[in-house]
Amino acid sequence: MRVDFNVPLDKQYNITDDTRIREALPTIKHVLDGGGAVILMSHLGRPLAKLKEDGTVNVEKFTLNHLTKPLADMLGTTVKFCPETVGEKATKMAAELKPGEVLLLENTRFQPEEEKGDIEFSKKLAALGDIYVNDAFGTAHRAHASTTVMAQFFPKENRTFGFLMESEIKHADKVLNNPERPFTAITGGAKVSDKIVLLERFLDLVDNIIIGGGMAYTFIKAQGGQIGNSLVEDDKVPLAIDLLAKAAAKGVRIYLPVDSIAADKFDAEANFQNVSSNTIPDGWLGLDIGEEARTDFNKVIANSKTIIWNGPMGVFEMPNFANGTKAIALAVAEATKNGAFSLVGGGDSVAAVNQLGLADEVSFVSTGGGAMLEMLEGKELPGIKAINN
Ligand code: AMP
Numbered sequence: 001m002r003v004d005f006n007v008p009l010d011k012q013y014n015i016t017d018d019t020r021i022r023e024a025l026p027t028i029k030h031v032l033d034g035g036g037a038v039i040l041m042s043h044l045g046r047p048l049a050k051l052k053e054d055g056t057v058n059v060e061k062f063t064l065n066h067l068t069k070p071l072a073d074m075l076g077t078t079v080k081f082c083p084e085t086v087g088e089k090a091t092k093m094a095a096e097l098k099p100g101e102v103l104l105l106e107n108t109r110f111q112p113e114e115e116k117g118d119i120e121f122s123k124k125l126a127a128l129g130d131i132y133v134n135d136a137f138g139t140a141h142r143a144h145a146s147t148t149v150m151a152q153f154f155p156k157e158n159r160t161f162g163f164l165m166e167s168e169i170k171h172a173d174k175v176l177n178n179p180e181r182p183f184t185a186i187t188g189g190a191k192v193s194d195k196i197v198l199l200e201r202f203l204d205l206v207d208n209i210i211i212g213g214g215m216a217y218t219f220i221k222a223q224g225g226q227i228g229n230s231l232v233e234d235d236k237v238p239l240a241i242d243l244l245a246k247a248a249a250k251g252v253r254i255y256l257p258v259d260s261i262a263a264d265k266f267d268a269e270a271n272f273q274n275v276s277s278n279t280i281p282d283g284w285l286g287l288d289i290g291e292e293a294r295t296d297f298n299k300v301i302a303n304s305k306t307i308i309w310n311g312p313m314g315v316f317e318m319p320n321f322a323n324g325t326k327a328i329a330l331a332v333a334e335a336t337k338n339g340a341f342s343l344v345g346g347g348d349s350v351a352a353v354n355q356l357g358l359a360d361e362v363s364f365v366s367t368g369g370g371a372m373l374e375m376l377e378g379k380e381l382p383g384i385k386a387i388n389n
Pocket residue numbers: 188189190191194212213214215231286287288310311312313314315316317347348349
């Protein structure tokens with residue numbers, strides 16, 4: 001079973017947020033309860049990008065053994081740890097595993113073959129078990145050995161998604177195929193360049209696109225606005241003009257923030273004022289959507305039946321510039337209460353919803369940042385394709 005146990009650890013290697021492990025428990029328990037034994041594979045961090053000075057892997061820092069005891073406690077069963085990912089010892093330990101027991105293999109990314117999707121390595125991993133389960137949605141967009149390539153060594157009836165992954169796919173499908181309308185996409189975050197494919201795709205999917213965050217200022221500039229020192233990607237201005245024209249031709253309404261909270265520097269303690277987004281004074285920069293924009297966006301959200309949200313409305317890490325994101329999160333929660341389906345996915349909007357304690361008040365919060373983004377962009381993820389084909 002491929003899981004995503006890429007959890008944050010403190011200096012003493014204690015887990016500081018065990019969400020990812022907890023989310024994999026239902027699938028693990030399902031196999032154990034059904035009389036199976038589970039061999040777990042995961043990566044932890046980027047060990048090959050952070051080699052020790054002598055060029056060797058920093059095993060002490062990146063070993064998955066840090067997770068053995070916490071996992072055993074959470075599962076209430078024996079968890080054995082194998083200090084290699086494949087090899088004689090792994091083969092022996094896997095063969096000796098009894099029903100109800102769990103074997104945790106060493107960090108898949110200790111092996112350079114993992115990220116290369118090496119066939120021989122994948123074959124060795126596959127030989128350890130009878131059934132392949134992929135529950136690591138967060139890495140489903142990577143064609144690595146343990147996330148994708150090894151699936152081909154199992155007959156179709158012996159490879160499957162775990163519950164977490166199944167739920168992610170089901171919810172993404174729900175918004176991508178036959179969504180109830182009006183359908184609104186809310187996008188934000190820092191850069192237009194990161195969201196181009198997503199925005200192009202939304203033009204064919206949704207009725208309304210709300211654009212907030214730093215990326216809005218490239219669009220406002222494209223429309224002739226004075227954006228002061230706000231974040232802008234000048235080379236993307238032609239693209240913004242093109243997107244606005246395409247949206248108009250397709251009848252998709254684009255909403256930009258009419259006003260902004262402008263600050264005199266990029267700093268949590270900066271002075272700030274609510275100004276028109278078209279007339280931000282020189283030296284000032286828009287760090288959040290303004291009050292009128294919140295009301296405008298709120299109305300669109302309240303009238304929506306399907307909502308996708310990706311990216312914060314402002315620099316929400318700084319309390320003075322978090323109110324726009326907060327207002328949007330509350331609006332999405334309210335719309336959900338009134339019957340809309342809402343999916344929050346891809347990166348910082350997930351952090352924002354969690355930070356505000358609203359995760360239970362939206363329909364679905366995706367666990368896979370990049371993976372969900374690629375799914376919404378319409379790409380077929382290699383990890384999903386490998387199971388389905
Ligand atoms: P992304 O990863 O593209 O979703 O971008 C998220 C980041 O965008 C967060 O760290 C925000 O602080 C940042 N951000 C949002 N709005 C702005 C803004 N108006 N100016 C600069 N950065 C912003």
